[in-house]
Structure formats: structure tokens, C-alpha cells
Amino acid sequence: MKVGTHAQEPLDSIIARKTKEIEQAGFALWGYGGSTCHPQTMVQPFVRSYEQRGQVIYLCMQEMDSKHFAEQIRAAEFSINGIDWEPIHPAINVLGSRYALAIRNLRKEAFVLPLAKTRVAVGNSIGASGDRYIAGRVDKACLETIEEISGTTETEPRVSIGLMAEIVTPYAVYVRNETAK
Amino acid sequence: MVLQSELVARWADGKKLAFIGDGDAISVCVAYLHKREIFNYGPSEIVVFDFDERICGAVKRFADRERLTQLDAQLYNCLDPFPASLIFDSFYTNPPWGASNGGESVKAFVQRGMEATGYQGEGMIVIADDSDLPWPKKVLANVQQFAISSGFFVQKMMSQLHQYHLDDNPDLRSCNLLIKALPGNTVPPDSLPITDPQRLAHFYGRDNPPKVKYVREQKRLDYGKASDDEYSLELFG
Numbered sequence: 001m002k003v004g005t006h007a008q009e010p011l012d013s014i015i016a017r018k019t020k021e022i023e024q025a026g027f028a029l030w031g032y033g034g035s036t037c038h039p040q041t042m043v044q045p046f047v048r049s050y051e052q053r054g055q056v057i058y059l060c061m062q063e064m065d066s067k068h069f070a071e072q073i074r075a076a077e078f079s080i081n082g083i084d085w086e087p088i089h090p091a092i093n094v095l096g097s098r099y100a101l102a103i104r105n106l107r108k109e110a111f112v113l114p115l116a117k118t119r120v121a122v123g124n125s126i127g128a129s130g131d132r133y134i135a136g137r138v139d140k141a142c143l144e145t146i147e148e149i150s151g152t153t154e155t156e157p158r159v160s161i162g163l164m165a166e167i168v169t170p171y172a173v174y175v176r177n178e179t180a181k
Numbered sequence: 182m183v184l185q186s187e188l189v190a191r192w193a194d195g196k197k198l199a200f201i202g203d204g205d206a207i208s209v210c211v212a213y214l215h216k217r218e219i220f221n222y223g224p225s226e227i228v229v230f231d232f233d234e235r236i237c238g239a240v241k242r243f244a245d246r247e248r249l250t251q252l253d254a255q256l257y258n259c260l261d262p263f264p265a266s267l268i269f270d271s272f273y274t275n276p277p278w279g280a281s282n283g284g285e286s287v288k289a290f291v292q293r294g295m296e297a298t299g300y301q302g303e304g305m306i307v308i309a310d311d312s313d314l315p316w317p318k319k320v321l322a323n324v325q326q327f328a329i330s331s332g333f334f335v336q337k338m339m340s341q342l343h344q345y346h347l348d349d350n351p352d353l354r355s356c357n358l359l360i361k362a363l364p365g366n367t368v369p370p371d372s373l374p375i376t377d378p379q380r381l382a383h384f385y386g387r388d389n390p391p392k393v394k395y396v397r398e399q400k401r402l403d404y405g406k407a408s409d410d411e412y413s414l415e416l417f418g
Contacts, residue, residue: 045281045387083392122387124280125350127315 001032001059001140003163004066007096011063015163017093018106024091027104027168029078029175030059031097036123037140039099040081043172046122046142051169059103060113061163062139070096075175082174094175101172103165115157118143131157185343186210188357189273190223192305196270198224199297201259201290202231205275209243212252223251228267230257230293233396242404258394259289260381262372263296272297275307278355282383284308284320288327289375289384295331295362296372303336303361304328310341310356317353324358332366335359 004011021028037043047057075094077085094100118130121144125133130143134157182205189198190211200208208229215223229240229252237254244252257264259276272294277286287308294304308324309317325335341354375381381390401408 041386041389045389048388081392122281123350124278124309124353125314126280128313128350 001037001061002064002066003061004064006031006066007070007072009072009095015106015108018103021092022104022106025089027102028106029075029088029092029094029100029173030103030165031075031094031100031175032140033098034140036138037099037142037172039172039174042123042142043101043167044080044170047167047171057167057171059101059165059167060161061165062159063162072096073177075100076177078173078175080170080173085176088175097175099172100175101165102168102170104168106163106165109161109164111161112158113161115143115159118145134159182207182210183214185357186214187220188339189305190215190220192303192359193224193271193273194222196224197226197268198228199267199269199272199294200227200229200231201272201274201294201297202276203229203236203240203273204231204233206236206240207273207275208252209240212244212249213247215251216247216249224271225251226269227252228269229254230259230263230297232256232258232394234398235396238398256395258391259293260375260391260394262374263293265372267297268299269297269302271303271305273305273307277385278309278317279320280309280316281387281389282380283316284323284327285380286384287320287324289380291324291327291360292331292375293372295333298362300332300366300368301362303359304333306358306360307343307355308358309353310338311353312341314353321356321358328360331369332363333360334363336361 006014018028018030050057072095075088075097078088078100079085088094115131115134116129120126120128120130120133121142123142130141133141186207189207208227211223212227214220229237231237231254234256237256240252240254243249255264274290274294276290279286287306291304291306298304306324309320311317328335335358337359339357339359342357343355345353345355383389384391
């Protein structure tokens with residue numbers, strides 16, 4: 001996913017805040033939006049299937065310039081299924097987002113990810129090549145790497161990953177700012 | 182939507198038509214455009230069966246306001262037996278597309294549609310139809326096999342007709358799959374609930390079985406107005 005200023009907060013500030021959350025709560029919630037990585041229908045089954053095989057799913061983030069003007073409203077509750085809600089740990093602050101990924105081991109990295117070596121692992125586009133899927137407004141995906149490289153050329157789309165984390169249980173959740181009446 | 186509505190109106194002209202779910206309000210478009218004589222053909226009766234009370238309520242309110250006497254809605258979850266007293270000529274469904282379960286969720290909606298016609302009518306199924314991805318082809322094959330095993334035949338397939346601009350696949354297309362009961366088709370015994378865990382395990386996507394029986398509407402006296410919890414008033418002075 002692409003990351004940058006979110007809810008009027010610069011990325012460096014977010015990273016520092018999330019690192020502190022991991023120290024205090026054992027994990028952080030990384031807010032996001034859009035529906036290509038819907039918590040319940042995409043991320044949870046995707047991560048669970050890999051974790052059952054003893055593997056780890058990494059959140060790979062590409063830094064970008066952005067102006068995200070969402071209100072800095074703190075989410076007070078989270079839910080795994082959209083039905084049962086629980087209070088968010090007081091040390092964790094998710095601001096201006098509808099969904100959040102549970103992460104730990106957040107760190108800066110620098111490597112290039114060739115999208116043609118990936119494919120979509122879940123959902124309506126399952127099986128589609130990552131380089132065709134990540135395009136236009138789509139900047140997030142549940143991808144798995146593949147051995148075979150189809151149609152690789154010098155112009156093959158590559159994204160520079162600058163930030164990484166491990167996704168941990170409960171993987172991805174809905175968040176809201178107050179109890180629904 | 183207008184093109185699809187026109188097509189449905191023509192296909193079901195003069196017939197009693199059941200919508201097995203209708204999240205995109207094609208039923209309302211068909212009934213309204215017919216009433217306004219944009220089309221001079223259309224179903225004689227339309228009933229929407231949906232598990233979302235907000236959809237049923239919206240259909241009923243719109244029908245009442247526009248005097249669409251041929252349009253009605255009924256709260257219904259497709260995992261429950263279909264109300265046996267209701268018999269239609271045709272059914273229409275645009276179900277969850279079954280990417281993660283080989284079309285089992287499509288088959289559930291189609292089964293209820295067939296039951297709505299007493300296994301004697303016709304159906305129009307909106308279903309994914311993509312030239313690149315493997316899963317829509319498998320789902321199409323499974324649904325067609327299911328239709329044939331239920332005493333129906335595939336009358337027509339209007340390939341790659343629609344595009345829904347889904348966030349997770351903006352280019353994914355869908356088709357209209359038209360099926361029709363064979364003459365003298367046998368009516369199966371009573372409609373039964375769908376409870377087979379294997380059939381339900383991936384109903385709404387991988388590892389997402391149905392959990393919600395009905396989406397209930399929070400009733401309000403001021404329906405159609407902004408909800409009080411969306412704003413507050415700051416007064417002069």
C-alpha cells in the first residue's frame with residue numbers, strides 16, 4: 001500500500017507514534033481505507049491461510065507525497081466481524097480511518113518489489129497479475145509472490161518499498177469512533 | 182442500468198417477476214420506467230425478496246409514493262425455505278458471484294428463483310463473465326450444470342454485458358444468463374432451508390459464511406431527512 005500524510009499527520013510522526021504503540025500494547029493498528037483490502041472478506045482469510053501454513057504476511061508500504069485531509073477523529077472501538085465491538089487499547093490511536101491492520105515489527109526497509117512476480121491471492125480478482133491489478137486508484141492488494149515471471153520486460157512495474165511490518169492477529173479490523181445507537 | 186432495466190422489462194413483459202435480492206434496484210427502475218411509459222412493456226407484478234429491511238422498506242415507500250401498484254417487497258433470507266404460496270412466471274437475481282466457492286452462493290439464489298417459479302418458469306442470472314480470470318469460467322460452468330440438473334436449459338447468454346466498477350476489480354464484467362424450465366419439468370418436494378456447512382463456508386468470500394439473517398431498518402418518523410446524529414445546530418447569539 002502507499003503511505004504518506006494521513007489525517008493531516010506527516011508519515012514520520014505516524015511511524016514514531018505507531019512504534020510507541022507497539023512498545024506499549026504489543027501491536028499497533030495501522031489505519032487505512034478503500035475496499036480492495038476489506039478486513040473481513042480479503043485480509044483476514046488471506047493472512048489466516050498463510051499463518052496456518054506457518055508463514056508470515058508482510059505489510060509492504062511505498063512512501064508517497066499526499067495531502068490527506070480526513071478529520072483527526074480517534075477510533076474508540078474495533079471489530080473483527082462488524083458485529084461484535086471492543087474498546088481499542090488506550091495506547092493505540094487510529095485516526096481518520098475505517099479499517100486498520102494489526103501490525104508489529106514496524107521498520108524502514110529499502111527494496112524494489114517487481115509486481116509482475118506477484119498475483120492477487122483473494123477476492124474477485126484472484127489470480128490476476130499484481131502488475132495489472134495495482135494500477136489507477138488501486139494501490140493496496142493482498143498479493144502472493146509467484147515463481148514464474150510472465151512478460152517481464154525492462155518496463156515492468158516496480159514499486160520501491162520503504163517501510164515494512166508484520167501483520168499479526170487479529171490481522172485486520174473495522175474501527176469506529178463511537179458506539180452505534 | 183437503463184439498458185439492463187429495458188432488457189428485463191422486455192424479457193418479463195406481462196409476467197409475474199420475482200427478484201431474489203436486489204441491491205442495485207433494477208426492480209424499481211423496471212417498474213418506474215414502465216409506469217412512466219418510457220417503456221410500453223414490463224412485468225405485470227414485481228416482488229423483491231431481500232434480507233435487508235432497508236431495501237424492502239425503500240422499495241415499498243417508493244412504490245407507494247409513485248403509485249407503482251405492481252411493485253412490492255418482502256423480507257426474506259435466501260437460506261430459508263421460499264414462501265410456498267408465492268408462484269411467479271420468472272425470476273431475476275444478481276447474487277454474490279461465488280469467486281471463493283465455485284458458485285455455491287450463486288446456486289443458492291438460483292435455487293430460490295427456480296422455487297419461486299415452481300420449477301416451471303424462466304430466470305435471468307447476473308453473473309461474472311471475464312475473459313482473463315479462471316474463476317468466473319468455473320462458476321459459469323457450475324451454475325449452468327446446476328440449472329441443467331434442475332430441469333432447466335440455458336436459453337441465452339449475453340456475454341460480458343455489464344461492468345460494475347468494483348473497487349477490487351474495476352474491469353470485471355458480467356453477463357445475463359437466461360435459463361428456462363424444460364416442458365413437464367418435475368417439481369421437487371418442499372423448499373428446504375440451506376444448512377449444509379460446506380455450502381455455506383465461503384458464501385460471502387473465503388472463510389465468510391453468512392452470519393446475518395436480516396439487516397433490520399431503524400424505523401424513523403422523518404425518513405428521507407438527515408439523521409439527527411449527523412449534525413448539531415449552532416444558533417445566533
